[in-house]
Amino acid sequence: MERNHFHRQLALTRQSLFDQGFLDEQFIQLEELQDDANPNFVEEVVTLYYRDSARLIHNIEQELEKSNLDFNKLDSYMHQFKGSSSSIGAKKVKAECSLFREYCRTGNGEGCMRSFQQLKKEYSTLKKKLEAYFQVEQVGQVHPPHSKLKSFVV
């Protein structure tokens, strides 16, 4: 009984990530690649994404601090960042990347900085949501149905 409730809650949490536009169908593609041989594939890819893109974020930040903005360079970084974000299904982050690239194209430094701030917000919001989701998902996997953790379940 408790287990069913837990799984329902987990499914609802997951669905809300899609409904609220944080994730798109590419995330489902990742889920479909997850199997018994790679039971944590999605989490692994997401973790890799956050680790790998931290480097890009740092590079972009450094570039934006310069007095003369190199829009080509910025666009190139963002192209990479957008690609990775797209690969994990990070919908809102991806949209911000596109916006940033538009500002690069028009040489709009202010626009770049504004959209980058917004991008970082979306990026960290998604990170928190996914971390929470994976944590709860793991609880369901590890613990037996009649666990004392029922008070923990959201």
Place this chain on the structure above:
Amino acid sequence: MAIAAESKFHVLAVDDSLIDRKLIEKLLKTSYQVTTVDSGSKALEFLGLHGDDEQSNATNPPSVSPNNHQEVEVNLIITDYCMPGMTGYDLLKKVKESSSLRNIPVVIMSSENVPSRITRCLEEGAEEFFLKPVQLSDLNRLIPYMMKTKVKNQEQEHQESQHEVEDTESQSQALQPSEHQQPQSTSNQQQQQQSLTQPQQQHHHHQQQVSDNKRKVVEEGLSPDRTRPRYNGIATVS
């Protein structure tokens, strides 16, 4: 699992993005043997080409048979377009210019849908152009290309042994060209598709779900000698 052959098809995947390499590897591993590299130059190295020189190393004498220098058998190369240094297009060119490698089918991937880019790649000899992120359903389109290389490699091996030794047996092997058509037929495709039917269903499911999922571009005015249908069931991009 792959079809019941001696060995699985071997795909070389080239991408500078760590995430995309992990993804493409997982995608391909469902059915094939995979090697991933992060650059065009590493890809050429793996394939046995060094720089502009076609000789894989100094100890190999220049040989008449083109396949001698290929150290590993690769049945397909799938490469990202945008890479620092050597782009996917540059890699494609090098492969097609090499007498030992030119028969290997090359597929280009890109996150950007640029018609002129696509045309350029196809005209240079790429078999397909995939939009990223690549999905399981896209991989079904690779099957005919890989089967063709495998058959061709077997043929060439047999033909080489025929040149060295007068062997009547190999003459019957030379009749294999009729099997060339088999990859196009349904029987072999069905074998492969048994392991891939689920993704195909997902593909249709996604088509319904996402209207703006732009997978491929239809290009008019491709060179007329390309008789093979390349774009099946693809939406045009406005």
